[in-house]
Amino acid sequence: MLLYIMSSEKNETRNRILKATWELLESKDGADVRMIDIARKADISRQAVYLHFENRGDLLVATTRYIDDIKNVEERLRKSRQAKAGTERLLAYIEAWGNYIPEIYGVAKALIALRPVDGDASRAWDDRMDAVRDGCEAAIKALQKDHKLLDGLSPKVATDILWMLLSVPNWELLTQRCGWSQKAYIKHMKAQAMRLLVG
Amino acid sequence: MLLYIMSSEKNETRNRILKATWELLESKDGADVRMIDIARKADISRQAVYLHFENRGDLLVATTRYIDDIKNVEERLRKSRQAKAGTERLLAYIEAWGNYIPEIYGVAKALIALRPVDGDASRAWDDRMDAVRDGCEAAIKALQKDHKLLDGLSPKVATDILWMLLSVPNWELLTQRCGWSQKAYIKHMKAQAMRLLVG
DNA sequence: GATGTCAATTGACACTGTGTCAAGTGAATG
DNA sequence: CATTCACTTGACACAGTGTCAATTGACATC
Structure with missing residues (x-):
């Protein structure tokens, strides 16, 4: 203490x-x-x-960690892993991650902007995205286990597609430029994932 | 002469x-x-x-125009508009634009990187993306005319989805980070568009 | 109460990249 | 021959990052 x-x-x-x-x-x-x-x-x-902080990149990286701590990402994503059925799990993951994006959007944008210039920022952002990809992969695996994965779709390709779907730039495009509400975003992402991945 | x-x-x-x-x-x-x-x-x-050139942003904008001229985008996209049936037209558009992305990718990346800082670059890039959106909208309209648009999907939302699907960051993610070949990218984008938009 | 430590302050400075300016060169044009 | 035009050179202003040395003020320790 x-x-x-x-x-x-x-x-x-x-x-x-x-x-x-x-x-x-x-x-x-x-x-x-x-x-x-x-x-x-x-x-x-x-x-x-x-x-x-050593430099700007270092500070930005630390800021993402700080936000994760305060917002308790791990906790949220863990819940999505508790869902048993493959499709439920997929939807829970989309909901958990999709609702987390707006909370990190400001920092994400800065980190992405720094990417071409700053190697540290680049690595920091890539690490985070890799973590998201792991989540996607796990959700796809659960789907496959339930024999719900769309015919002719390899787990690798399915993971790629889900990862793409849930990317921050896509969220930005739909909510910031197309004017979708956060609720609509989640709803449509779920629907799209179902159409693209579940058969 | x-x-x-x-x-x-x-x-x-x-x-x-x-x-x-x-x-x-x-x-x-x-x-x-x-x-x-x-x-x-x-x-x-x-x-x-x-x-x-007045400044860096101006030069980058002019460079995109220059590439357009040399690569003859208009010509390519016009061809996609000649397809009669709605679905054909959708697929032709995906093929035309999707195969154009790798040719402008270098400049696109620079322009996107400049976006948060430089207003000119921002506007230039947004203009180009708006043009792509117009293409998406026209393709969706053609689909609707043929009564092929998925039930319950408004033209606006359908356009948004197609626009998102065909975005440069998505192309980057799939081909550069996930290792998809250009051919695979086109193939999958067509398949995804069919699943998401055509009913 | 003197001493040392530590976080933070201040002012100065190096470095990089953008954009501007003035003076000058050299070749083509009239 | 004089002018014009594209370009060169060297200098400089400006902004932002990152570094450094000297100093201050608070707090702890002996």
């Missing part, structure tokens, strides 16, 4: 930086969030940010 | 810059192509690039 408080106290500034980063990335729809903006929001000097 | 030669001669350097930009964006998989790289490849000084 003492240890917990200590580390919490010690990381107070660090957490304030992470929170500031998150909030700025969420609010400013663009990714033109500078280090100085973050510092100002966290009420410290620009240089002090570098006492806690 | 004289006029043609004159303008061609006059624009020789301009075309060399466009060609250099294109080639660099294609070759360097990243988008870290600097103005000086382009200038060097075009065999002129960095500053001279600004005699032909």
Whole structure:
């Protein structure tokens, strides 16, 4: 307990930086969030940010971890794994991940924007997407076990398709540019997955 | 004829810059192509690039136009519009656009990367995507006319779905990260469109 | 109460890339 | 011969990232 408080106290500034980063990335729809903006929001000097994070990429990566912690992704996705029947599980996964996207969208956008330039950001984002792919793969495996996978579709290809369907750019296109509500997005994604994967 | 030669001669350097930009964006998989790289490849000084293009965004936009001209997009897409039956037309459009993506991929990537920062690049890319959407909409309309549109699907939603399916990020995910061949990509996209839209 | 530690501050600076400007060159045009 | 045009060169402003050295103020320890 003492240890917990200590580390919490010690990381107070660090957490304030992470929170500031998150909030700025969420609010400013663009990714033109500078280090100085973050510092100002966290009420410290620009240089002090570098006492806690090596560079911009490092900070963004840490921010995604921070959000995961607070939003408790693991918990949510675990629930989707409890569904027994293959199709139920597929739908539960779509619901869990699909509803998580809007919560990380701000950071995701910044990370994607940094991708061509920053190797760290690139790796961080790819790692996260690989994790999503694992989830897709597991859902497809469950489908296959129940003999519900569409005829002529290999698990690999089915996983690829589901992964594509649930990508952040697709969510962005449909909800931000096409004006779909989050509810409509989830509904249609479920319907599409059923049509494309379940036979 | 004289006029043609004159303008061609006059624009020789301009075309060399466009060609250099294109080639660099294609070759360097990243988008870290600097103005000086382009200038060097075009065999002129960095500053001279600004005699032909206002800024980086302007140059990138002009490069997409240049590629369109050389690759003759209009011609290709027009062919897809000649198909009479709704489903034929849908498939022809997927084939035409789907096979065009790899040819503009390098520039597309650079333009997308610039999006959060540069307003010009943003607008340029959005314009191009709007044009694709128009193509999708026309294909869906043709489908509807033939009473082939899946029951319960509005033309708007159907257009959105087709647009999403044929997006560049999806192409990137499937062919670059999942290792699909271009041929497999086209085949599966057609199959998916049929499942999702045709009833 | 002196000492040391530690987080943070301040001001300065190097570096990169974009975009601008002024002066100059060299070849073609009239 | 003078002008024009595309281009060159060198210099510079500006923005953003990342680094460094010297300093401050709080807190802990002996």
